[in-house]
Amino acid sequence: MEAHLRKGLAELGLGDDAAPSLLRFGELLLEKNKVMNLTAITDPEDVVSLHFLDSAALLTLADLKNKTVVDVGTGAGFPGMPLKILEPSIRMTLLDSLGKRITFLQEVCNELGLQNVQCVHARAEEFAAEHRQSFDFAVSRAVANLSVLCELCLPLVKAGGYFLSMKSVESDEELESAKKAIKILGGQVERTADYQIPGTEVVHRVIFIKKIAETPKKYPRPFAKIKKNPL
Ligand SMILES: C[S@@+](CC[C@H](N)C(=O)[O-])C[C@H]1O[C@@H](n2cnc3c(N)ncnc32)[C@H](O)[C@@H]1O
Numbered sequence: 538m539e540a541h542l543r544k545g546l547a548e549l550g551l552g553d554d555a556a557p558s559l560l561r562f563g564e565l566l567l568e569k570n571k572v573m574n575l576t577a578i579t580d581p582e583d584v585v586s587l588h589f590l591d592s593a594a595l596l597t598l599a600d601l602k603n604k605t606v607v608d609v610g611t612g613a614g615f616p617g618m619p620l621k622i623l624e625p626s627i628r629m630t631l632l633d634s635l636g637k638r639i640t641f642l643q644e645v646c647n648e649l650g651l652q653n654v655q656c657v658h659a660r661a662e663e664f665a666a667e668h669r670q671s672f673d674f675a676v677s678r679a680v681a682n683l684s685v686l687c688e689l690c691l692p693l694v695k696a697g698g699y700f701l702s703m704k705s706v707e708s709d710e711e712l713e714s715a716k717k718a719i720k721i722l723g724g725q726v727e728r729t730a731d732y733q734i735p736g737t738e739v740v741h742r743v744i745f746i747k748k749i750a751e752t753p754k755k756y757p758r759p760f761a762k763i764k765k766n767p768l
Pocket residue numbers: 609610611612613614615616632633634635638659660661662677678679680689760
């Protein structure tokens with residue numbers, strides 16, 4: 538696990554000072570996963586590739602130093618926790634609607650002594666009421682289809698900031714059908730970037746959505762409405 542992690546971080550051009558903290562997070566994750574549903578990935582090498590290095594790749598594509606970042610639907614902490622561990626200057630909010638996962642993440646933050654991390658148990662569409670346009674970046678992986686996700690994430694982003702949506706490379710159609718929602722919510726697709734996870738054949742994609750205008754006040758709507766009638 539350790540050799541694979543250090544090699545992968547080097548291939549991404551990232552330092553490996555944070556490797557011990559990431560490895561400890563991996564241990565805590567796999568330990569807790571025995572009694573709580575945190576991740577379907579249980580092989581330690583896969584945790585390194587598909588969770589840690591996949592998350593870390595974002596740091597090679599966007600400058601998150603000293604930025605406020607919210608990870609919407611963070612689950613067991615991806616991508617937010619590796620981003621924070623690898624780039625401590627990030628002011629990170631880890632947001633999830635499942636309280637048990639947030640409690641686990643708070644325990645990890647305490648044990649690793651991470652500063653400037655808020656672990657928040659809330660639904661994104663409710664959290665937005667108090668935190669509209671407050672973050673430089675929203676990030677999200679494996680939470681919902683892109684038009685739904687944009688309604689959850691774009692209201693949280695400041696004008697000039699970005700929503701970075703982590704998707705598969707087969708997301709062309711999904712992006713096309715989300716374009717109307719992105720425009721209504723004040724966003725604009727700036728670019729997509731494909732990257733290969735070091736040590737694997739897996740290629741993933743980040744969609745960069747820039748916040749170019751304020752999100753109209755009526756968004757986000759309650760989740761039942763978002764789901765029933767996506768933009
Ligand atoms: C499949 S998991 C993905 C977790 C993590 N992002 C990852 O890539 O491993 C989706 C997570 O999103 C959370 N979620 C779904 N809808 C949400 C919402 N509206 N607000 C906050 N969290 C939400 C779920 O509780 C779950 O933990």
